Amino acid sequence: MVIAALVTFAALVVAWLAAPSEAPTRAPAAKPTVEAPLAEVA
Amino acid sequence: MPEIDSGDTAWVLVSTALVMLMTPGLALFYGGLVRRKNVLSTIMHSFFVLALVSVTWVLWGYSLAFGPDAGLGLIGTLQWVGLEGVTGDPSPIYASTVPHLAFMAFQMMFAIITPALITGAFAERKRFKAFVLFSVAWATLVYAPIAHWVWSPDGWLAGLGVLDFAGGTVVHLASGVAALVAALVVGRRLGLVRPANEPHDVPMTVLGAGLLWFGWFGFNAGSALGANGLAAVALVTTNTAAAMAALTWVTISWLHRGSPSVLGAAVGAVAGLVAITPAAGFVTPAASILIGFGVGVVCYGASLLRLRVRVDDALDVFAVHGVGGAFGALATGVFATVAINPAGRDGLLAGNPRQLLVQALAVAVVAAYSAVMTGAILAMVNLVVRIRVPSEAEEAGLDLAQHGEIAYGS
Numbered sequence: 229m230v231i232a233a234l235v236t237f238a239a240l241v242v243a244w245l246a247a248p249s250e251a252p253t254r255a256p257a258a259k260p261t262v263e264a265p266l267a268e269v270a
Numbered sequence: 271m272p273e274i275d276s277g278d279t280a281w282v283l284v285s286t287a288l289v290m291l292m293t294p295g296l297a298l299f300y301g302g303l304v305r306r307k308n309v310l311s312t313i314m315h316s317f318f319v320l321a322l323v324s325v326t327w328v329l330w331g332y333s334l335a336f337g338p339d340a341g342l343g344l345i346g347t348l349q350w351v352g353l354e355g356v357t358g359d360p361s362p363i364y365a366s367t368v369p370h371l372a373f374m375a376f377q378m379m380f381a382i383i384t385p386a387l388i389t390g391a392f393a394e395r396k397r398f399k400a401f402v403l404f405s406v407a408w409a410t411l412v413y414a415p416i417a418h419w420v421w422s423p424d425g426w427l428a429g430l431g432v433l434d435f436a437g438g439t440v441v442h443l444a445s446g447v448a449a450l451v452a453a454l455v456v457g458r459r460l461g462l463v464r465p466a467n468e469p470h471d472v473p474m475t476v477l478g479a480g481l482l483w484f485g486w487f488g489f490n491a492g493s494a495l496g497a498n499g500l501a502a503v504a505l506v507t508t509n510t511a512a513a514m515a516a517l518t519w520v521t522i523s524w525l526h527r528g529s530p531s532v533l534g535a536a537v538g539a540v541a542g543l544v545a546i547t548p549a550a551g552f553v554t555p556a557a558s559i560l561i562g563f564g565v566g567v568v569c570y571g572a573s574l575l576r577l578r579v580r581v582d583d584a585l586d587v588f589a590v591h592g593v594g595g596a597f598g599a600l601a602t603g604v605f606a607t608v609a610i611n612p613a614g615r616d617g618l619l620a621g622n623p624r625q626l627l628v629q630a631l632a633v634a635v636v637a638a639y640s641a642v643m644t645g646a647i648l649a650m651v652n653l654v655v656r657i658r659v660p661s662e663a664e665e666a667g668l669d670l671a672q673h674g675e676i677a678y679g680s
Contacts, residue, residue: 230329230352237329241406249399249655250663251674 272366285492289379295481302474307667315389343426390585391449438548446592479536511562515542518566544594603629
């Protein structure tokens with residue numbers, strides 16, 4: 229049981245080593261548009 | 271066979287939970303001190319260590335720190351790896367009136383917060399993957415041996431008679447010195463304009479300091495390992511030193527800068543808590559007032575010095591924990607008295623100058639070992655993954671660059 233626990237933790241360490249070092253780049257969130265019905269009417 | 275005492279066991283279990291809460295408290299304390307673009311990454315350091323060391327401590331950390339001595343009092347064997355043989359029965363060696371597992375869990379919380387303390391030094395610029403690898407290695411190669419030296423009955427510093435009630439050398443000095451080395455190795459933050467761009471949330475920091483103060487009752491009074499008079503002494507000295515250090519820090523900042531700093535009250539209280547940690551169960555409440563006052567003065571000076579040097583220990587870990595831990599360890603050698611704790615030793619003022627020398631030796635050895643090993647671990651980690659994030663990631667902030675999240679909406 230202890231061996232299985234150690235191996236499981238070792239698998240996590242390997243996964244950490246293989247994981248990306250930087251977060252995926254994200255495009256800036258688009259600014260919400262504001263409807264201006266009165267201006268359109270005008 | 272020693273018997274379990276229900277009162278002692280209840281107190282140690284509650285203390286374990288109190289100390290556990292200190293690490294999220296530390297996350298808030300540090301999180302408020304950084305810029306808003308790095309608050310999540312800073313909080314994540316402490317929170318992740320809580321999970322990480324919880325597992326490594328069960329797997330091998332406890333055995334290395336408290337297991338049967340491997341020889342020369344330097345480190346424990348792997349006989350208790352995976353907590354083999356550590357059960358609900360009391361240990362004949364440690365805390366003979368509580369389950370061995372309860373003692374193990376209490377010590378686990380100390381092992382968790384110690385590497386978390388270091389993270390304040392490299393906040394805002396360390397790559398998360400490097401931090402994870404560093405934390406595993408540091409908890410194993412630095413914390414566990416030092417804990418064995420001081421707290422195992424077979425430890426070589428314990429054999430010399432060093433007094434460290436709850437971790438002045440093991441926790442605070444070791445982490446404070448490691449923080450200084452880490453700050454030197456990682457380098458200064460980019461674009462830092464002091465003090466205009468830090469901290470971003472003082473209320474968060476004050477809340478964190480409050481949680482630390484609360485949890486510290488478990489840290490120090492819990493180290494009596496029983497619901498008894500010694501726990502009451504430690505609780506009173508802990509509260510008194512924290513209060514006196516906060517009063518002292520605020521007073522100095524009031525005279526020095528012209529206003530009573532709220533942040534100073536929080537940092538001053540933490541400095542007092544650090545300094546009383548090794549002394550809490552060995553000194554009188556009156557002595558704790560002097561210790562709180564002394565550490566308030568010394569750590570305030572150390573924090574001013576930090577602003578004048580080029581080492582960017584971002585959140586003053588060395589000034590508070592390194593200097594405060596050393597001050598507390600030496601103060602223990604001055605103020606300790608067997609009138610408070612017959613299991614302890616008299617200090618300088620009780621006619622035993624040798625104790626001060628033993629405390630000074632422990633400070634020197636723990637500081638040197640932590641410094642050398644921290645430098646070596648960082649060098650090794652840097653071979654696997656670069657410790658520092660690229661400059662563009664640092665400018666964007668680690669919350670977004672490392673974790674893909676932001677703390678606050680626009």
